[in-house]
Amino acid sequence: MLKKKHIKFFERLLPKDYIYSEPGDCWAYGYDNSKIHVMPECVLFAENKTQVQEIVKYCYLNNIPITSRGRGTGNTGGSVPIDNSIVLSLEKMNEVIEIDIENRLAIVQPGVINKTLQDSLKKINFFWGPDPSSLDYSTIGGNIANNSAGPRAIKYGTPRDNILGLEFVSGTGDLHKTGVKTSKGVVGLDLTRIFIGSEGVLGILTEATLKILPLNDSIKTIEITFDNIDDASQCIINLMTQPIAPYKLEFIDKESIKLINTIKKNHYDKNTNSAVLLEIDGQSEYIGFMLEKILKVIKENNHKRITIAEDTSEIDKLWAARKSLSPALRELGGYKINEDIVVPISKLKEFLKSLERISKKYNIKIVNFGHAGNGNIHVNLLFETEEEKKSENSKKCLDEIFNLVIKLEGTLSGEHGIGVIKKQYIKKEIDKNTLKLMQDIKKQFDPKNILNPNKSI
């Protein structure tokens, strides 16, 4: 339990209802989507940067670990308060401070929900690129800390490609500003990029200057099905090597097709092996021409069926099939390991075929789907019982998958991050010297290791 004197300090700093210290209040702030739960020592809510600074300064002087938290939708335990941490929730810092379309930027506080920002931008025909599937609930702060993105990352990138500058409080309580408000700038080191994806271990984000873009007014959605993985992989490669950048390019494998067909009543034809869901965006004057061009590329590939959505209800139907996968997997039972692996697109075919071999070798059902245009595949290992999930067999299987990813020059996480869950695997990807350099950098930002200690690096 946090000492009474510490609580007393926080009570002097914050309004009474901005401090939770009773277990019943704190409980919900002890977990995220990793399902790990650790009871917080206490939960604090800050509503401005001065409060964040005062809290961190106090914790620095008193060696109190802090876990920063957006909305707790992360998948790897990043916002779970391990190591007797207090939780600092940024959810009340939820103001869109400025939208400046002439300079294509928006300035926001970290607790703004992604969807809230997108809704404000949509009214003036603009958008912010990153679109994680959790955008209805997750915060910009969490998106930045995890470099989170969704299907349109293939064309519009992740937070790393869509941020001009940041403001954050480091582990001593000092306030720092990084980046510029212009599309060019090369003064000093690029601390913005170091901070993005750092999973709350370098500082607590208090403000972000985001790069925003005008919205296109037209989207075309196409579903392509295949007899085998070779044809599907080749089609993905061919789509990526022609000049019309896909807006979204999703892949669905054989096991996913079976699963969708059970829920969506034979959405796919019998014997369909795999499918690709493709979207392009553009101005309505040109979209027809773009569609023609892209269909020519698709038709040059071996395929089973091409479906072009003609209206919003058909678009929704195609997406409903793809979107039914995550809930369907959840309903199959809780015994699942969900990885978000990335491989270079040119190696997708080898990767997917090797996964079939690994699945047979360990007798574990593996369901694969995801953002094929980025080579980012959600690899889901399914088990019948908790014992099977925790078994040696399952560990060896996962180990072999990770070794394969590294051999193919991919990365162990495209969007979920390392957090607590994947910490044991980071050394597979990052060599000893480089990892030490990262840990030394953390010491500069957070000399007493109070910010999200023992996570990520």
Ligand SMILES: Cc1cc2nc3c(=O)[nH]c(=O)nc-3n(C[C@H](O)[C@H](O)[C@H](O)COP(=O)(O)OP(=O)(O)OC[C@H]3O[C@@H](n4cnc5c(N)ncnc54)[C@H](O)[C@@H]3O)c2cc1C
């Ligand atoms: C149904 C579902 C779908 C999802 N889909 C996607 C997807 O498509 N793509 C994707 O990338 N992810 C996805 N995720 C994962 C998750 O939503 C993202 O990682 C999201 O960005 C987390 O945001 P959050 O506000 O919930 O952050 P939290 O989970 O609260 O925190 C995440 C991390 O950010 C840190 N953090 C939070 N706020 C700050 C701050 N102000 N300063 C410093 N560090 C901070 C935390 O300490 C933690 O390490 C999904 C999750 C769910 C449950």
